[in-house]
Amino acid sequence: MNKRSARKACFLLLSIIICLYLTGCWNYRGLDQMNIVVGIAVDFNKAENLYDLSFEVASLAGANKESGIVGRIINAQGKTIFDAIRNAKRKEADKLFFGSPHVLVINKYLASEMGILGVIDFFLRDGEGRESMCVAISQEETAAIIIESTEGAIEMVSVNLHEIMREEKNIMGSAAQMEMYKIFSELSSKKRSVLLPALRKVKNGDSIVSEANGSAIIKEDKLVGFLNPDQSKYALMAQGELKSSIITLGLTHNLANDISLEIFKNKAKKSYKIEDGKIKVKIEVENHVAVSENQSFINLKDEKEVEKVEKAAEEKINKNIQSVVSTMQERYNADVFGFGEMIYKRDLKFWEEISERWDEIYPTLEVEVKSKVKIRNTALIM
Amino acid sequence: MFKFLSKMREKKEREMEDTFSKFNDPFKEIKVSTLLEDNMDMCKKSFSDMDVIKFREIKSQKEDSFKAFIVFCGGMVNTDTIGTNIIKPLISCNFAKDNIDIDAILKGTLQVVDFSTTDSFDKIVESVMSGDTVLFIEGCFKAAVLYTKEYSLRAVEEPENEKVIGGPREGFNESLAQNLTQVIRRARTNELKTKILTIGRRTKTEVCVCYFDSLVDKDILKDLLIRLNSIEIDAILDANYITELIGDHRYSHFRTTGYSERPDAIVAKLLEGRIAIFIDGSPMVLTIPYLFIENFQSSEDYYFNFYYSTFARLLRIAAFFLTIMVPAIYIATEAFHQEMLPLQLLIRMAQERQSVPLPAAIETVIMLIVFDVLRETGVRMPSNIGQTLGIVGALVIGDAAVQASLIAAPMIIVVGVTGITSLLVPRLNSPIIFWRFFLLFLSATFGFFGFTIGTSLLFIHISNLTSFGVEQICLDANFSLRNIKDIFVRAPINLMVNRPDSLTSNATRQLEENVNE
Numbered sequence: 001m002n003k004r005s006a007r008k009a010c011f012l013l014l015s016i017i018i019c020l021y022l023t024g025c026w027n028y029r030g031l032d033q034m035n036i037v038v039g040i041a042v043d044f045n046k047a048e049n050l051y052d053l054s055f056e057v058a059s060l061a062g063a064n065k066e067s068g069i070v071g072r073i074i075n076a077q078g079k080t081i082f083d084a085i086r087n088a089k090r091k092e093a094d095k096l097f098f099g100s101p102h103v104l105v106i107n108k109y110l111a112s113e114m115g116i117l118g119v120i121d122f123f124l125r126d127g128e129g130r131e132s133m134c135v136a137i138s139q140e141e142t143a144a145i146i147i148e149s150t151e152g153a154i155e156m157v158s159v160n161l162h163e164i165m166r167e168e169k170n171i172m173g174s175a176a177q178m179e180m181y182k183i184f185s186e187l188s189s190k191k192r193s194v195l196l197p198a199l200r201k202v203k204n205g206d207s208i209v210s211e212a213n214g215s216a217i218i219k220e221d222k223l224v225g226f227l228n229p230d231q232s233k234y235a236l237m238a239q240g241e242l243k244s245s246i247i248t249l250g251l252t253h254n255l256a257n258d259i260s261l262e263i264f265k266n267k268a269k270k271s272y273k274i275e276d277g278k279i280k281v282k283i284e285v286e287n288h289v290a291v292s293e294n295q296s297f298i299n300l301k302d303e304k305e306v307e308k309v310e311k312a313a314e315e316k317i318n319k320n321i322q323s324v325v326s327t328m329q330e331r332y333n334a335d336v337f338g339f340g341e342m343i344y345k346r347d348l349k350f351w352e353e354i355s356e357r358w359d360e361i362y363p364t365l366e367v368e369v370k371s372k373v374k375i376r377n378t379a380l381i382m
Numbered sequence: 383m384f385k386f387l388s389k390m391r392e393k394k395e396r397e398m399e400d401t402f403s404k405f406n407d408p409f410k411e412i413k414v415s416t417l418l419e420d421n422m423d424m425c426k427k428s429f430s431d432m433d434v435i436k437f438r439e440i441k442s443q444k445e446d447s448f449k450a451f452i453v454f455c456g457g458m459v460n461t462d463t464i465g466t467n468i469i470k471p472l473i474s475c476n477f478a479k480d481n482i483d484i485d486a487i488l489k490g491t492l493q494v495v496d497f498s499t500t501d502s503f504d505k506i507v508e509s510v511m512s513g514d515t516v517l518f519i520e521g522c523f524k525a526a527v528l529y530t531k532e533y534s535l536r537a538v539e540e541p542e543n544e545k546v547i548g549g550p551r552e553g554f555n556e557s558l559a560q561n562l563t564q565v566i567r568r569a570r571t572n573e574l575k576t577k578i579l580t581i582g583r584r585t586k587t588e589v590c591v592c593y594f595d596s597l598v599d600k601d602i603l604k605d606l607l608i609r610l611n612s613i614e615i616d617a618i619l620d621a622n623y624i625t626e627l628i629g630d631h632r633y634s635h636f637r638t639t640g641y642s643e644r645p646d647a648i649v650a651k652l653l654e655g656r657i658a659i660f661i662d663g664s665p666m667v668l669t670i671p672y673l674f675i676e677n678f679q680s681s682e683d684y685y686f687n688f689y690y691s692t693f694a695r696l697l698r699i700a701a702f703f704l705t706i707m708v709p710a711i712y713i714a715t716e717a718f719h720q721e722m723l724p725l726q727l728l729i730r731m732a733q734e735r736q737s738v739p740l741p742a743a744i745e746t747v748i749m750l751i752v753f754d755v756l757r758e759t760g761v762r763m764p765s766n767i768g769q770t771l772g773i774v775g776a777l778v779i780g781d782a783a784v785q786a787s788l789i790a791a792p793m794i795i796v797v798g799v800t801g802i803t804s805l806l807v808p809r810l811n812s813p814i815i816f817w818r819f820f821l822l823f824l825s826a827t828f829g830f831f832g833f834t835i836g837t838s839l840l841f842i843h844i845s846n847l848t849s850f851g852v853e854q855i856c857l858d859a860n861f862s863l864r865n866i867k868d869i870f871v872r873a874p875i876n877l878m879v880n881r882p883d884s885l886t887s888n889a890t891r892q893l894e895e896n897v898n899e
Binding site for chain 1: 716717718720721723724725728729731732733735736738741742743826827829831834838841
């Protein structure tokens with residue numbers, strides 16, 4: 001390394017480091033002069049034609065060190081989202097700080113009629129905004145109710161919801177959490193549709209809490225429908241994005257399911273070929289599972305029995321994925337599996353030919369699902 | 383700016399030279415006379431109003447014409463030696479006045495271990511003041527300087543500043559001779575050269591340049607001697623006088639000479655081809671050239687297992703960066719880049735900051751100064767009121783200020799980390815203070831942007847440092863495995879077969895030569 005190249009390397013390094021910091025704010029603003037926003041709910045008031053925003057901010061004043069910090073809600077109305085945010089300042093001494101919001105909940109009517117890209121646009125443009133916050137659709141009448149804290153809560157609702165949505169992918173796979181910047185790039189390309197987590201309020205013990213309840217289907221930035229948790233799971237599985245989940249089988253009697261399989265590895269491959277002018281899509285799903293519950297007295301030491309279980313699981317997965325795919329094709333006409341993108345990547349010319357008519361082609365695609373289940377571990381005790 | 387300062391300095395030096403030449407040494411040109419009376423008068427005049435100077439006239443019992451007198455400084459001489467080895471033989475001698483041979487007397491009659499002759503009063507005054515006894519004899523045009531030095535010294539103790547758990551405990555004291563002895567005892571070879579110079583117009587301080595003839599880089603040695611000889615100052619009271627006068631970058635915060643109070647450390651440096659400068663009256667021995675990494679090295683590194691030493695060294699390097707950067711990073715994240723903090727941390731910090739009155743930047747400056755006040759007090763204060771300081775520091779300033787919501791709790795942690803880590807690298811005290819506040823200022827004005835600019839300036843400055851023409855941090859050409867064996871890691875001793883290239887004329891350690899033979 002001679003001096004010249006060392007100098008060049010240093011210069012490059014310095015430029016890169018400085019780039020990181022130039023994204024921040026330019027003025028001195030202490031932590032005591034801000035309201036830390038952790039969650040945002042966006043509703044639209046049709047009667048007055050105003051956005052109705054609710055912010056959950058960390059409530060620092062009353063909290064002491066021992067108890068957890070809870071959130072409090074700030075409401076604001078405005079002609080646009082930014083307008084509403086500035087209006088919120090009228091009620092508060094400190095400015096809202098958008099450096100670490102965790103969730104953005106969007107009203108379902110707003111999402112289905114006006115679309116979600118318009119809402120997230122502000123947060124993507126804003127210098128402060130954290131673009132990795134996750135976006136969810138409220139299944140309730142308003143979005144605000146989702147981030148409202150229940151009595152006796154010990155932590156902030158939004159932070160909790162964020163955790164729930166993030167973990168969901170790893171534990172049950174019934175909702176697909178997606179960061180804001182990803183939504184933007186997915187929706188702005190190739191006629192793609194995405195799945196976003198759907199939230200609702202349920203009774204839990206004495207209180208009413210928010211829970212993740214399947215997914216919302218967003219087609220070209222508009223909400224078209226919801227999937228229940230089970231359907232969401234198979235939708236994710238078809239894309240190979242499942243981190244972990246559970247499949248239950250009923251093999252010996254019909255009263256209840258008696259075998260639980262824990263998926264710990266999920267791979268999916270999709271391909272297509274053109275036969276007789278028709279596009280045939282093939283989804284190959286491979287799951288590695290462990291038997292985690294067996295009430296059926298099937299002898300898992302016997303290879304044939306194990307194969308039987310595998311077969312049954314494969315069938316169930318095939319059936320369910322097929323059903324989700326056809327729901328997507330026929331009922332919603334939403335390309336959540338990215339078939340269009342697959343064609344675009346493989347054969348650009350062909351895609352350009354068909355992309356105009358993609359909405360008509362997509363429901364007629366022949367989709368073949370082939371799944372494979374491997375029991376890797378029977379967790380046998382003896 | 384530095385150019386401007388160095389011009390100022392040059393101007394000052396010229397002025398100083400002028401004043402020095404006006405200050406006329408009255409004894410410089412005067413020679414010893416053959417008449418004892420004259421010499422006596424001259425001595426009395428030279429040492430007028432100096433009651434510590436003793437004169438003793440001597441007459442021979444056997445030869446009346448033999449007359450002599452000695453002059454010495456009370457308290458600095460061994461009176462037994464003077465009595466039995468100088469006065470007694472002279473009294474019983476039988477030289478005639480017209481037949482005096484001073485050399486014969488010195489060689490045959492007197493029983494002192496070291497002597498010399500001189501005819502210059504300048505030299506005589508200096509010798510007396512340094513504890514020697516000067517003998518004048520009637521009829522001689524030369525005076526004899528006899529070695530009779532003896533004065534009380536601090537015992538050899540473990541140095542307070544460089545305490546170790548393993549390894550030798552001896553430290554230098556204030557005597558040049560004893561310090562040299564300690565080094566020579568550890569390197570018993572005639573390759574070890576010691577050159578003594580006298581610096582300081584009034585203090586006449588002995589300064590000894592010590593090096594291994596076969597290892598030293600002759601150019602560096604020449605450079606050092608030129609710099610030492612060009613020192614024009616009236617007093618050298620401590621090693622730091624020399625450091626500031628011969629350093630490469632006089633106005634930098636960083637050192638350009640090393641120092642140690644430990645003879646083992648000095649020998650190790652000498653064996654790497656460095657040159658040591660002993661200053662009489664100072665327990666600090668300087669070494670040149672100085673590499674930046676020496677700030678982080680401790681002699682203990684070589685007395686412990688190399689895994690532990692490597693860890694300790696990395697810790698010290700990290701501590702240097704922590705101690706100058708932590709307050710700046712705190713301010714930058716607190717006031718500019720809050721989005722860099724994870725939510726839980728952000729909320730906790732915000733919560734702490736809710737009720738405190740001052741902005742974080744001002745709070746930081748105040749607390750850092752308070753810490754330095756406490757530290758400085760701790761150093762100067764009699765040790766028996768140390769507990770009071772602890773209570774005042776920990777309880778009053780730390781706990782009470784937080785309880786009363788005057789200072790935010792994270793601030794105490796930041797100051798604590800900053801303070802403790804600064805103690806890990808005592809050699810970098812002065813740069814730490816300056817750069818810490820400099821980075822803090824930049825951070826408080828421009829956030830991380832300013833911090834990055836400040837850090838870059840720091841690195842540019844460090845990489846520009848030289849010590850006697852040797853680059854303190856070598857970023858180019860010589861970057862190879864053999865040169866970094868003693869930088870971030872302390873390699874096992876059997877693998878360290880080379881000396882640092884930049885310091886020595888003979889880069890191969892003895893170890894490998896033996897292997898080759």
